[in-house]
Amino acid sequence: MVEVKEFWRWKEYNWKNPDIQWKDAAVITAGVDVGSVSSQAVVMCDNEIYAFANMRTGSDSPNGALNAMKWALEDTGMTLDDIHCKVGTGYGRVNVPFADRAITEIACHAKGANYMYGPTVRTIMDMGGQDCKAIRCDEKGKVVSFLMNDKCAAGTGRGMESFASLLGVSIEEVGELSLQVEEEPPPVSNTCVVFAKTEATGLLRSGWSTEKVLAAYCSAMAHRVVSLLERIGMEEDFAITGGIAKNVGVVSRLEKELGVKALKPRYDTQIAGAMGAALFAKALVEKGENR
Amino acid sequence: MIANYGYKDGSGDFFISIDTNKCMECEEKPCMEACPAGILEKFADDYNDVVVGVKEEHRKKIKYSCAECKPASGKRNLACQAACKPDAIAHTW
Known part of the structure; x- marks a missing residue:
C-alpha cells in the first residue's frame, strides 16, 4: 500500500490564555469565522483573547463552526450559554447555528486587524x-x-x-x-x-x-x-x-x-476575522443588541 | 466607504464601485429600478447604513450581467449611473 502524503495539510490547533479567569469577566463574547477552507473560533473576555481554535472547515459549514467553537472551549469549563454574544462571519457566516448575528468578513477583518496590529x-x-x-x-x-x-x-x-x-x-x-x-x-x-x-x-x-x-x-x-x-x-x-x-x-x-x-502580527494571522467578530459581539452587548 | 463588487480574472478587472457615504443619503435609490438587469439591491450594511449593493448572484458574472449597457461596439449607456443622483456609482470597465 502506497502512503499518500498530504503536503497541503497545515497545523490545526487550539490555545487558551492561562492568565485569564473567565468567571471574573464582565463580558464574554465569541466570533466564529467559517471560511471555505478553514474555520476559527475566538473567545474574548472583556476584550482580551481568552481562547481560540483554528481548524479545517470540512464539507459541512454548520458542523465546522460547532467543531471550532467546541475546540476553543475545550478544557475551559465554559459553555456556549456562558457567552453573552456570538457573531458569525466568513463565507459560511449564515450557517453558524449558535450565532446571534452575522457580519461580513470584510468588516470583521478590518476590526480584527485594528486590534491585532494596532x-x-x-x-x-x-x-x-x-x-x-x-x-x-x-x-x-x-x-x-x-x-x-x-x-x-x-x-x-x-x-x-x-x-x-x-x-x-x-x-x-x-x-x-x-x-x-x-x-x-x-x-x-x-x-x-x-x-x-x-x-x-x-x-x-x-x-x-x-x-x-x-x-x-x-x-x-x-x-x-x-x-x-x-x-x-x-x-x-x-x-x-x-x-x-x-x-x-x-x-x-x-x-x-x-x-x-x-506590520508584524501579535497573534495567528488566521484568527483576525474571528477576532473582529468577537469585538463586534462586544459592541453589540454594550448596545444591548446581543439577542 | 467605497464598496467594490465584482472580480478580477485573466480577462480583466470588472468592478462596480459604490460610494456608500453618498448612497446612504439618497432615500429613493432610483438606480435599482433603472438597472435593466436588476443587479442592484438595497440592504443595511455592517454599520447599519441603508445602501445599494450588487446582488450576490451577479458578483461573479458582472461582466455579463452588465453587457446590455456595454455592447461590444463600445457604446456606453449606463442607466444606473444616470439615475444615481448623488453620483455614487462607478464602473471599472
Whole structure:
C-alpha cells in the first residue's frame, strides 16, 4: 500500500490564555469565522483573547463552526450559554447555528486587524483560503474601502495548497524554500492556478529546481494581489491577514513589490476575522443588541 | 466607504464601485429600478447604513450581467449611473 502524503495539510490547533479567569469577566463574547477552507473560533473576555481554535472547515459549514467553537472551549469549563454574544462571519457566516448575528468578513477583518496590529493600520490584505480581500480602514477599524476577489483561485491559500501538493513540499515549508534561490526567477506567467501548475510542471522538466519554481509561484502570487491593492489605494501602515500571511516567500516579495514592510502580527494571522467578530459581539452587548 | 463588487480574472478587472457615504443619503435609490438587469439591491450594511449593493448572484458574472449597457461596439449607456443622483456609482470597465 502506497502512503499518500498530504503536503497541503497545515497545523490545526487550539490555545487558551492561562492568565485569564473567565468567571471574573464582565463580558464574554465569541466570533466564529467559517471560511471555505478553514474555520476559527475566538473567545474574548472583556476584550482580551481568552481562547481560540483554528481548524479545517470540512464539507459541512454548520458542523465546522460547532467543531471550532467546541475546540476553543475545550478544557475551559465554559459553555456556549456562558457567552453573552456570538457573531458569525466568513463565507459560511449564515450557517453558524449558535450565532446571534452575522457580519461580513470584510468588516470583521478590518476590526480584527485594528486590534491585532494596532490603530495605525490602514490597509489590510486578507489572503484567505479561497479569496483575497483588499481592505482600507480608519483608526477605529471601520472599513473605508474594500475589494474582494473570490472568482479566481490565484493568490489564495487553496492555490498554494495545490502547488505544495504538486511539488511534494509541505505547505509550511513553501515560503522558506522559495527564498533559497541564488537569483530571483521571473514569476510564472499564468495567473490561473490550473495553468500555473501546468507551467510549473514544464519548468521542472526543463531543469528548474523545486525552490526556483516555488520562488516563481510566490512571486506571481505577490504580483497578483498587488494589483488588488493598487485598485483600492495603498496607505500605510500595511498588514496581511489570513493563512498566506505565514508564508514568508509571498510576504517578502509582496513587501518588495509594494516598497513597504508589513506590520508584524501579535497573534495567528488566521484568527483576525474571528477576532473582529468577537469585538463586534462586544459592541453589540454594550448596545444591548446581543439577542 | 467605497464598496467594490465584482472580480478580477485573466480577462480583466470588472468592478462596480459604490460610494456608500453618498448612497446612504439618497432615500429613493432610483438606480435599482433603472438597472435593466436588476443587479442592484438595497440592504443595511455592517454599520447599519441603508445602501445599494450588487446582488450576490451577479458578483461573479458582472461582466455579463452588465453587457446590455456595454455592447461590444463600445457604446456606453449606463442607466444606473444616470439615475444615481448623488453620483455614487462607478464602473471599472
